[in-house]
Amino acid sequence: MSASDIIFYIFAALTLVCGILVVANPVSRNPVTSAMFLVLTIISMSGLFVLLHAFFLAAVQILVYAGAVIVLFLFVIMLLDLKEEQRRHVNRVVAALSVIVVMVIAAAIIWTIWQTKLGDGLDSAHLEGSLRAVGHLVFGKYILPFEILSLVLLVAMVGVILLSKKELK
Amino acid sequence: MNPLNLMRLVAPECILVIFALTALFMDVATLREQSAKVRQWVVGSLSGVACLTVMIWIACIRPEGSYSMVELPAVSFLLKEVLLGLTLVTALISFDAKFTRHIGEYYALLLLAAVGLMLLISSNNLLMIFVAVELVSLSLYAMTALDKTSPASAEAALKYFLFGSVAAAFMLFGISLLYGVTGQLQLDAIAGKLQTQHLEPIHYVALVMTLTGFAFKIAAAPFHLWAPDVYQAAPTPIASFIASASKVGSFFVLARIVLAGFGSARGGAGWGHLAAGWVPVLAILATVSMVIGNLVAIVQTRVKRLLAYSAIAHGGYALMALLADEQRAVSSLLFYVITYAITVLGAFGVVAMVEHSGGRDRFSDFAGLSRRAPLLSFCMLVFLLSLAGIPPLSGFFGKFYVFTAAISGPDHLQAFWLLIVGGATSVVSIYYYLQVLKQIYVAPAPANVGSLNISMPAQIGIVALAIAVIVLGFAPGLLLGRLNDGLTLVASNL
Numbered sequence: 012m013s014a015s016d017i018i019f020y021i022f023a024a025l026t027l028v029c030g031i032l033v034v035a036n037p038v039s040r041n042p043v044t045s046a047m048f049l050v051l052t053i054i055s056m057s058g059l060f061v062l063l064h065a066f067f068l069a070a071v072q073i074l075v076y077a078g079a080v081i082v083l084f085l086f087v088i089m090l091l092d093l094k095e096e097q098r099r100h101v102n103r104v105v106a107a108l109s110v111i112v113v114m115v116i117a118a119a120i121i122w123t124i125w126q127t128k129l130g131d132g133l134d135s136a137h138l139e140g141s142l143r144a145v146g147h148l149v150f151g152k153y154i155l156p157f158e159i160l161s162l163v164l165l166v167a168m169v170g171v172i173l174l175s176k177k178e179l180k
Numbered sequence: 181m182n183p184l185n186l187m188r189l190v191a192p193e194c195i196l197v198i199f200a201l202t203a204l205f206m207d208v209a210t211l212r213e214q215s216a217k218v219r220q221w222v223v224g225s226l227s228g229v230a231c232l233t234v235m236i237w238i239a240c241i242r243p244e245g246s247y248s249m250v251e252l253p254a255v256s257f258l259l260k261e262v263l264l265g266l267t268l269v270t271a272l273i274s275f276d277a278k279f280t281r282h283i284g285e286y287y288a289l290l291l292l293a294a295v296g297l298m299l300l301i302s303s304n305n306l307l308m309i310f311v312a313v314e315l316v317s318l319s320l321y322a323m324t325a326l327d328k329t330s331p332a333s334a335e336a337a338l339k340y341f342l343f344g345s346v347a348a349a350f351m352l353f354g355i356s357l358l359y360g361v362t363g364q365l366q367l368d369a370i371a372g373k374l375q376t377q378h379l380e381p382i383h384y385v386a387l388v389m390t391l392t393g394f395a396f397k398i399a400a401a402p403f404h405l406w407a408p409d410v411y412q413a414a415p416t417p418i419a420s421f422i423a424s425a426s427k428v429g430s431f432f433v434l435a436r437i438v439l440a441g442f443g444s445a446r447g448g449a450g451w452g453h454l455a456a457g458w459v460p461v462l463a464i465l466a467t468v469s470m471v472i473g474n475l476v477a478i479v480q481t482r483v484k485r486l487l488a489y490s491a492i493a494h495g496g497y498a499l500m501a502l503l504a505d506e507q508r509a510v511s512s513l514l515f516y517v518i519t520y521a522i523t524v525l526g527a528f529g530v531v532a533m534v535e536h537s538g539g540r541d542r543f544s545d546f547a548g549l550s551r552r553a554p555l556l557s558f559c560m561l562v563f564l565l566s567l568a569g570i571p572p573l574s575g576f577f578g579k580f581y582v583f584t585a586a587i588s589g590p591d592h593l594q595a596f597w598l599l600i601v602g603g604a605t606s607v608v609s610i611y612y613y614l615q616v617l618k619q620i621y622v623a624p625a626p627a628n629v630g631s632l633n634i635s636m637p638a639q640i641g642i643v644a645l646a647i648a649v650i651v652l653g654f655a656p657g658l659l660l661g662r663l664n665d666g667l668t669l670v671a672s673n674l
Contacts, residue, residue, distance in 0.1 A: 120385055127361070127382040155186065155249055156311045159299060162197065163315045166292050169204070170322030173285050178328050 019062050025055035040095045046084045053077045067142045188243045189250050190302070192234045192260065193295050199230030200291035207284020217276075219283045224275050224637075227287040231268040231294075235261050248366065249305035255514070256301050258662055259432055262518050263301070266425040266525055267294040270417050272641035273529045276536065279327040279415035286326060290421065293319035297429035304440065306355045306365045309433055313351070313397065316429065317344050320422055324414040336406075336413035343396065343406040351393025357386035367441040375444045384456055387442060391461055394437070397430040400499060401469040404492045411488035416535055419484060420528030423491050424521035431498055431517045438462070439506050448590065449503060451597045459591070462499050467601050469496030474605040477612045483531055483541045486612060487524065490567060493609060494520050497582055497602060503595055504585035511663045512585035516578035518659065519566070519652055523575060526645035527563040529638060530556050537633045546616065548625025553632035555639070557620050559646040566649050568613040569606050574652035579606065581660070 029052040033045045053076045060069035149157050187194065203223050211219045238257050270290065280286055296315030303309050321344065325337030359365060361382055362373035374383070392403065399407040411419045438458050447457015473493025480486040498520070501513035531541050533556060539545035550557040566575035583602060586595050652659055 123381040123385050124357075127380055152248065153307070154183070155190065155247065156305075156308050159296075159308070159311045159315060162292060162295065163311065163318060166289065166315060166318045166322065169285055169289060170318065173282055173322060174325055174328075176282075178281070 015062055019059065022055045022058040022062070026052055026059070029055060040097075042088045042093045042095075043085065046081055046088060049084070050077050050081050053081070065145075067145050186247050186250075189247055189252065190299070191241070191243065192238050193298050193302075195237060196230055196234050196291055196295050196298070199226065199233070200288045200295070203227060203230075203291065204284050204288040211284070216281060216283070220275060220277075223283050223287050224271055227271045227291055228268055228637075230291060231264045231271065235264045235268075238264075249308045250302045251304040252302055254665065255510070255663060259301050259428065259514070259518075260298050262521070263294060263297050263425050263428060266428070266521055267291070267421070269525055269529070269641040269645060270421045270425070272637040273420065273532050274417040275637045276635040277415065277417060277532070278536075279329075282326070286323065289319045289323050293323070293421070294425065297425055300429045300433050303433075304367045304436065306358070306367070306370075306437075306441075309437070310348075310352060310355060313393075313430075313433075314348065316426060317348070317397075320418075320426065323418045323421075324410055326418065327415045330413065332409075332413035333415070336409040340406045340410045343403075347393045347396030347403065350389050350396075354386050354389030354391075354393065357382060358390065361386065367437065370441045371443050374442065379445055379456075383445060387445060387458055388461060390437065391434075391458060391465075394430060394434045395465055398427060398434065398495045398498075399488075399492050400465040400495045401472040401492055404469070404472070404495075407492060408485050408488040411491070412482060412485045412541075416484070416528055416532040416541075420525050420532070423487065423528060424525040427491075427495070428517050428521050431513060435502060435510055435513055438502060439509065443506075446590070449595055449598070451594050459503060462502050463595075463598060466496040466499035466598065469493060469499070470601055470605045471496075474608045477609070480612070481543050483543065483546065483616060484528075485541075486616070487527060487531075490609065490612075491524065493605065494524075494567070497579060497606075500586040500598055500602060501582045503591060503598070504589040507664075508585045508588055511660065512581040514663050515656070515660050516582050519574040519578045519649070522645050522648050522652075523563045523566045526559060526642050526649065527567070529642040529645070530560045530563070533632060533634050533638060533642070536635070537629075543616065543619050544626075546619040547623040549620040549632075551625050552629065553634065556632065556634065556642065559642050560620060561617060562646045562649050564613040564617055566653070568610045570610075572653045574649050574656065577653060577656040581656075 029048045032048040033052060036044060036048070053072060057069040057072035057077075060066075060072060203226050206226065207219060207223055211222060214222075238260055242257065243252070267290065271287065274286070274290075293316050296312050296319065300309060300312040300316065303312060321337055321341045324340055325334050327333040355365075358370065361377070361380075362370050364370045364373055377383070396403040396406075410422065414422065442458050445457045447459045447461075448455035449459045449463035469492050473489045473491070473496060477486050477489035477493065480489060498513055498516050501516060502509050504512065533553070534545055534549065535541060549560070562573065566573035569575045569579045571577075579602075583599050586598055586602075587593055589595065
């Protein structure tokens with residue numbers, strides 16, 4: 012196992028653990044804590060991008076998500092003055108069953124991926140993540156999906172304004 | 181690749197986007213001071229004109245040239261016209277609807293959802309397909325929650341959104357695994373790679389996860405849990421759009437993925453000859469959907485919920501078509517889904533008219549409808565009998581083609597067990613459709629209600645759909661011929 016493998020597993024584990032702590036934190040139910048763990052998740056994900064030589068993506072990930080989006084989240088949380096969430100009563104049997112089902116599916120998937128050794132033999136020297144390469148891909152080969160994404164964002168924006176606007180009688 | 185060339189390929193979608201933005205802008209900029217009725221008519225007519233313009237455009241102009249992620253087989257033009265027709269009727273039945281005051285936004289979202297469906301039909305690249313699916317889904321989530329006076333509508337939208345995001349995550353994970361093993365996103369390239377590779381468990385995991393995402397979109401059991409709530413609580417025109425147009429798009433892209441992409445991982449669904457691949461997965465989904473959909477529909481007392489469970493059952497019938505050989509599978513599947521979409525849109529239209537006159541969608545609201553609105557009741561009779569599969573209506577031929585297609589495939593008569601399930605559950609389904617018709621034709625009308633107040637555009641749309649159901653029943657060749665023509669032009673791969 013090489014050094015980059017070890018770093019990969021550290022970052023991957025951090026991503027997963029922080030991701031779980033965003034939604035199911037056993038200690039705190041404070042929305043601000045969740046948002047902070049989201050920052051950690053995103054930073055560890057940008058670490059994964061660095062390992063893939065995608066430096067531009069890693070930087071954008073931190074700038075846009077950890078920087079801008081999370082700050083917006085925090086603003087909204089503080090402006091709305093959200094209190095600690097109530098602990099919801101969970102049916103223990105159902106919770107245990109769902110955990111078992113998820114574990115079984117996860118075990119099956121992890122086992123298959125382990126068996127297959129995905130990506131073995133791929134030449135990592137060809138991976139390119141510079142700004143120039145990303146720009147060429149986004150505005151060349153992938154121009155159409157890129158433009159459709161702008162429509163997706165438009166729909167999301169219209170939808171959010173529509174749903175959050177107060178109905179005037 | 182030349183950008184002009186690309187523009188030519190996606191010109192219909194671009195025109196529709198421009199119309200959607202115009203609708204949004206016009207409502208915000210110029211119509212704020214007008215009454216709701218005027219805005220509804222202006223923006224609604226604009227959307228109708230948009231659909232008609234693009235339909236004419238598609239009928240007249242067949243673009244040449246190619247772009248790696250867009251492939252336009254002849255059948256895609258036909259499908260796009262059908263989609264636009266369904267969107268047009270949805271726009272017609274939302275005239276005079278009272279569920280929202282945000283009229284510009286509603287029609288813009290409707291048109292953008294149609295754009296997403298058209299792109300879904302054009303694309304042969306998994307990345308494009310995913311982005312298009314997201315465009316459609318997001319518009320549908322937002323439209324489901326549009327009725328802000330009803331808490332049920334918000335709850336259904338949230339449920340739809342949560343289920344949908346989980347399904348999207350599954351689909352994306354499946355696609356990424358598939359990319360991991362093949363290194364490709366183009367469907368034809370994936371098919372090429374899969375042919376040369378030895379199929380390992382990882383291929384099947386990727387396949388099952390991708391199919392899970394689409395099973396959610398077509399509301400196949402056991403991924404159907406969102407459907408009854410959404411159909412019931414969403415404003416009726418939107419529920420009709422989800423039931424008709426989005427089904428046509430999702431089924432076509434599902435067929436394209438399994439037939440053009442996973443062709444070599446087919447497997448088998450013969451009784452006692454199950455072989456790993458996507459066919460047994462689809463066969464199981466089909467069986468569970470047919471049984472659950474039809475049995476649960478029996479106990480429903482709300483018409484929209486009943487139509488939701490019947491939609492689940494019909495999804496199961498349609499999946500059976502994919503057991504056939506490539507050409508036969510696509511033509512019978514598309515015939516079934518198109519006739520189903522036309523029929524169910526009409527049925528929802530009638531429900532919308534009843535709701536519009538102050539009723540709801542309980543069985544008792546339909547009591548004696550034949551005396552209050554004879555023409556609409558006759559249309560409903562046609563739609564429900566076609567859904568039940570009574571000859572000579574088009575629903576019968578749809579089912580007939582699907583059933584014969586299923587045993588014509590490589591599994592031959594070993595797939596007969598599916599036919600038995602299908603036949604038995606169809607018989608069950610006649611019961612609950614007739615329950616609704618009994619209310620309409622036999623039950624006495626409540627004393628205090630007058631005749632139905634029906635908007636003209638909606639009536640035109642509903643009658644046109646009923647005529648289409650009858651005509652396609654007597655002359656199924658009209659559509660089937662065009663579907664087969666469309667397919668033979670691209671015999672190599674879809």
